[in-house]
Structure formats: structure tokens, C-alpha cells
Amino acid sequence: LVAGEGRTFERFRKARFTSLAARAYPFVALEQLKLISAWITFLFFYDDMCDTQEATDADYLSKLVAAEQRLIEIGHGGPSRDGDSPLDLALANIIARASEFTVDRWQVRLGAHIQEYIEGVRWERIIRLQGQVPSLATYSKLRLLISAVFPCFDFAGMCIDGTRTDFADNVLVQQLEVMANNYICWVNDIYGVDKEIGEDTTSNIVIVLANEFGLSWDDALDRAIEMSNAELEAFSALEQQLTMLAEPSCQAYVDGLKTWMRGNLDWYAETKRYASEGDESLAACWTEWTAW
Secondary structure (H helix, E strand, O other): OOOOOHHHHHHHHHHOHHHHHHHHOOOOOHHHHHHHHHHHHHHHHHHHHHHOHHHHOHHHHHHHHHHHHHHHHHHOOOOOOOOOOHHHHHHHHHHHHHHOOOOHHHHHHHHHHHHHHHHHHHHHHHHHHOOOOOOHHHHHHHHHHHOOHHHHHHHHHHHHOOOOOHHHHOHHHHHHHHHHHHHHHHHHHHHHHHHHHHOOOOOOHHHHHHHHHOOOHHHHHHHHHHHHHHHHHHHHHHHHHHHHOOOHHHHHHHHHHHHHHHHHHHHOOOOOOOOOOOOOOOOHHHHHHOOO
8 A cells, every 4th residue: 555665654654553453453363463454554544545635626526436436345345356446455355354254244244334434434524525513413423434443343353253243233232332432433533633623624522512512622622531531431331231131252342342442542652643743644645546
């Protein structure tokens, strides 16, 4: 996805995506960790591609939507074909490697979550183009999709047991997934608010709270931190209730959700991705991959 030298590669290296993978998935096998590192790298390249200023240009936007549709096809297992971009080929490689140790049910689940993520990003882009700050009610639905956390949880489940999904299908576990996703999203928003203000991105919990309740930036930030802490406490309480219901088969997966929450938080202490240094965006690679 990026040449092994130059400014873009240096920014890529400083982001330490592989460190996030190692922190969020500390118990997986080496080959699985390599796969997950590739997945997380893909996500951040796609995210930067969508956040580049060119994404507000009508011509770029129409081509971006077509490119996203191709990614959705690949996410559902579509084969590679002539003309695929490096990003397409990267996702196809990830899907193929995951299919080697997972049953169809995991692959269908992952494909659906990838599609939800990409369609959520489109929704976010419309809001940004309209110059709108979403309401808290809208944000709470949208943010769970555009975080890409649900497909990341799929990789955790696959690595625990790629032959079955029942431990992830439990209704209480699904609520824990939502709580963990919320926590990860809000932590991301808190750390990334300066970057997103500069990109005119409005789907950020700090920006939403400031707009909806007329709060100062400091007060909105404090409210977002309070919400994050409360969500973490709710997660812990529901986890204990799940244990009381004697669902031991779910515990390894719940532990995977917990390591994601903690690993994401720790990663922010070392990544330079959100530093406001005026570095070249990874999205610069996108213009090299196409003839647009």
C-alpha cells in the first residue's frame, strides 16, 4: 500500500498500526496477528482516503462511491479482477486468508459488517457535505457503523474459534459489543477531535455534544469523558451478569472485547496519527493508485 521510504512511509511507521493490532489481539497466533495487522492497516488507509479534501469534489466523489462498491463486493468474497486498485487487492488478500480458517458463517458476518462500515462512511460523508452536525440521536446510530469496530470484533471471534459463532451470537454478548464499540468510538473522538475539526468532520462526540447542548469545548470534552467512563462501568456490570448466567463459552470472546478497549486506549499513548504536525496524509497514496 505504501513504498518503504519517503514521507508517507514515515507517517505510516509513526502511526504504529501493527502495535494497535498487537495490543488489541494479544493472545492470537503469529500468522493471525499478521492478518489482523493487514486488516487494521487497510482500514486506516481507507479512512484517510475518505477524509482527504478531494472527497468533497463531485467527480472524485462519484468515483469514490464506485470504488467503495467494489470493496463491498470483495468483502462478500468477490474475486480479484483486472483493474483492481492496491486497496482492492489488499482487502481481497485479507478475505482469502481469513477464509482459510473460518466457516462460512464467519465470512458472511464479516462481509456484512464491512458493508455496514462502508455504507456508514457514505452516510457520514453526506452529513459533512451538507455542513451538518448530526444530532446526538443520529450520531449514536451512525458512529457504531463508521468505527469499523464490529468487523474488528469478528477477527477476534475468528481467532478464538473459526468453526462456530454461537459465543458471539449470544444476545447479552451483542450488547457488550455495542458498549465496547461506544467506548472505543468515544475514546477515538476525544483524542482525534482536533484532527477532525481540521477535516470538517462533524460526527465526533465532542462536536455533537457542544452543538446539541450549547457547551464550551472544555465542557463538551468533560461530558464525553464522563460518558466513556459510564459506558465502561456498564460493560463491567453486564459482564458480571453474563458470568452469573453461566455462559463460560462466551468469556474468551468477551475478554477479546476488553483487550480491544484497553489496547485502543494504550495505542494513543504511542501513535503519531493524530499529532497536528501537518504531515502528508496517507490518502496521498490514493492518487498514485488511480488515473483520476
